[in-house]
Amino acid sequence: MFRRILGLDVLPGSSPRGATLLFAAALVVDGKIVEKWREVDLDKVVEIVSEKNVEAIAVDNIYEIASNIEE
Numbered sequence: 001m002f003r004r005i006l007g008l009d010v011l012p013g014s015s016p017r018g019a020t021l022l023f024a025a026a027l028v029v030d031g032k033i034v035e036k037w038r039e040v041d042l043d044k045v046v047e048i049v050s051e052k053n054v055e056a057i058a059v060d061n062i063y064e065i066a067s068n069i070e071e
């Protein structure tokens with residue numbers, strides 16, 4: 001079972017196919033939200049994952065992160 005999960009949701013008007021991909025994010029530790037971000041780009045997501053020792057990323061659609069398998 002994962003203890004540190006980063007939940008991501010693409011912000012309205014943002015898309016992996018567009019110029020700007022922005023997310024709302026929440027860090028969940030042991031089932032409790034411990035930190036939230038209203039707007040982060042993919043570089044910040046990578047930074048959060050590294051700095052916060054995230055074990056898993058939760059999305060409702062994998063294509064919200066990349067528009068195809070190569071990305």
